[in-house]
Amino acid sequence: MKLLRAILLRLATMSVTLIGAAVVVFFVIRVVPGNPIAMMLPPGASEEDIARLTAHYGLDKTILEQFWIWLTGVFHGDFGTSISLRQPVMPLVLGRLPATLELAIFALVIAVVIGGAMALTGVRHRETRTETAIDVANGVGLSIPDFLWALILIVLFGVLMPVFHISGRISPSLDLPFVTQFYVFESIVRLRFDLWWDLLKHMFMPALALAIPLAAIISQLLKQSLKETMHLDYVTLSRTKGYSENHVILSEALPNAVLPTLTLIGVQFTFLIGGTVIIERLFSYEGLGNMAIDAVINRDLPLIQGIVIVFALLFTIINLVVDMTYALLNPRLRHA
Amino acid sequence: MSAFLTVKNLSAALHGFDQRVLRSVSFSIDTGEVLGLVGESGAGKSMIGKAILGILPSAISIIEGEILIDGQDLQKMKPADRRRFIGATAALIPQDPLTALNPSRRIEPQITSRLVDILGWSKADARVRAMELLNEVHIDNPERVMGSYPHELSGGMRQRVLIASAFAANPKLVIADEPTTALDVTVQKQILRLIRELQERHSTAMVFVTHDLGVVSKVCQRLSVLYGGKIVENSSVPDFFKGPKHAYSRALLAATPKYTDPDASLLPVDESVIEAVAAEVLAADKEWRHGR
């Protein structure tokens, strides 16, 4: 009962947040100067044409009226029509979302692998030069944001040692048999590992740029909690049982030290997704973030709204999932 | 036959410091014998147990001396061999049952892990053995306890589990590090009786670390009194309680409540006695340094 009430409460605050986000974006972008309708018509279009199209997109109504129309539409699953692309917003957004999700998840995997490995190495060789080196690496990784890492990777592995692709999602010359937008997932299902490999080679650089700061955060926090755990009595006791240091770290200390890191990863994952906006732009990766920047440049109000709401929804869902995972993994909470 | 555990001239020190925390400690224990290590807090009594088990804090290391178990010199073994050897022959009963069990694992694997992972038992055999042991430590419903998490058990129950876990692999040597200090007074007696019972049944050699001379009189055959990481007196328990030889031991005994006469007034350890024993430790240090 307690758990159910907690979940309901969370859902309530989530919806308040989402509606708040919708209101903020809706009103901020209505102040945008520049008439989007004038931008889409050829130069020299008549006043009537502009007026007619403005009315067509409902932009002649007051802001409050527009908001009401938009909000009722949203509850029917209708997010309006993109002005620049002249298509309904929802299919456009949903078509791009998988590319961004795949990139973000790949980045998360890289961050967990690198960060986890660094933390474990640091604890295994604690109070040695190795740990100092890892501390320095963590410090640098944390201080430099993904945008700069992306540029550095472009210079290093795109130009000086061109090993990876630094543009696009997949080589344009390839025939794509895909029916969904989840290319990586679908290429595995279809056993097309040639396509899968090409996708990964395109994703690796942007994903790594997104992953480095998160890897540093994971490494730092996990190492710290592992070190604290290593002093506890049950870890010492398991040493006397004849286990190796590696075993002691992995099976006694790690399960108890991992919880705070897990919570942090959840919060940081939303920041990582936020980072995809500029990273996709840098690597010409055709995801939601790249579309968002185009939408802003084109003053495509319905599309901007749609994208922002999808991002906000994604963030709140991730936070909810993290909280629930935390409750499931902690035996003390589970039985309470 | 030589003693089962022999510690010879064992010295340990903090890294980067000349000061020793264990000062040429020597003692030995036969199979089936219980030795009490007694001293005030900070006297280094727990440190000896940790040195034997190889779990000294990373800042402290052994600088000289030998630890022989069953004739084998631990200091000469490779770290991995030493670890496995200790895991198979020795066990620790820790001080604080509240922190000595892994909070995220059920009780069963915490008792059986050594049997399965180190000694190669099958899971089923280890489970049967764990049930047996929980019976031996007088836990009424072993089935339920094995499936529980530590936080679901009381302090006394957890200490029983830890004792069961310590005796799981029939260790020839058990180190009990103040096993009753963290428990309620009412539970202390039961746990003490239990440790004694298992030690006798398995005729284990045991090092019993405690600050409580009353406990020593009930559990141990012999005792060593420590001050500042140095043994100031080795004695058999009956002799000791008849009349300790060292002034510091006498003062310590006078400061302990007697079960026979709980109303007798307690004397705090006298300043002059402390000064004398500290001077003795420093003199021994000087001699030791000279000898090197």
Next chain:
Amino acid sequence: MLDGRGSIKRRLGARLWLSGTWLGVMALLALFAPMISPHDPLAQDLFAGRLPPFWMNGSDPAYLLGTDSLGRDVLSRLIHGARIAFSVALVAGLATAIVGSMLGLLAGYMRGWVDVLISRLVDIWMAFPPVLFAILLIAVLGTGLTSIIIAIVVIDWTRFCRVVRAEAMNQSAMDYVSSAIVAGRPRRDILWREILPNVLPTIVALLTLEMGIAVIVEAILSFVNLSISTDAPTWGGMIAEGRTSIYQAWWVLAFPLAVLFLTVLSFSQFGEGLKDRFDPVLR
């Protein structure tokens, strides 16, 4: 143990010292840019386009770090870029710190409906991808230095608000606050004289971090071409420019990138160093 702490202290000292030196040099360059820079950062010389830096073949000693595709001196643009970067860092950083810390202090000390309102606002803000938000704001506000600074404050006040709120709540629970309340001191007085001084070290550490972030945001916005004007010598603009010609003239990208990297790193390390210095446990 003691020597371990000694080495930690030494390491912290070196960190503070190194990052401080770099920031100091950059600040001086920014301050005296017109006097120091060898060329006019805007002057084009189409006959001297894409000259390499001094150690490479075909370089011109007049252009130490080479020129970009329009023949503008990279070194002079870097020096003038420092001016813009540090102005944004200082003004935007301070403004963000003041706005965010005020709201955080209010929420953490007043509690009640003020706290609920501010916290909900923070939640809403956290639901936006910050870069997208920044680009959106610049689209609304128009390009220019002032717009960038406003955008940074509007987006990043939550960073201070969250931390300061938590810290103010911690401090409010302390005995010295209770005794001040018992002594009948007015609430505003307690907030200013008791709580703020104790939260200040946290704010200062966050401030240097925020200055690094401001430099990055400016670079990102220049990169998306929404910052000042394409001509102005901003580090971000130089990076955007350099990226279009990485294969022909890598130095146009590499130098501003390296300077940006070191500056952002120094801001954050300086902040961390200060935090440790103020931390009574480590001190």
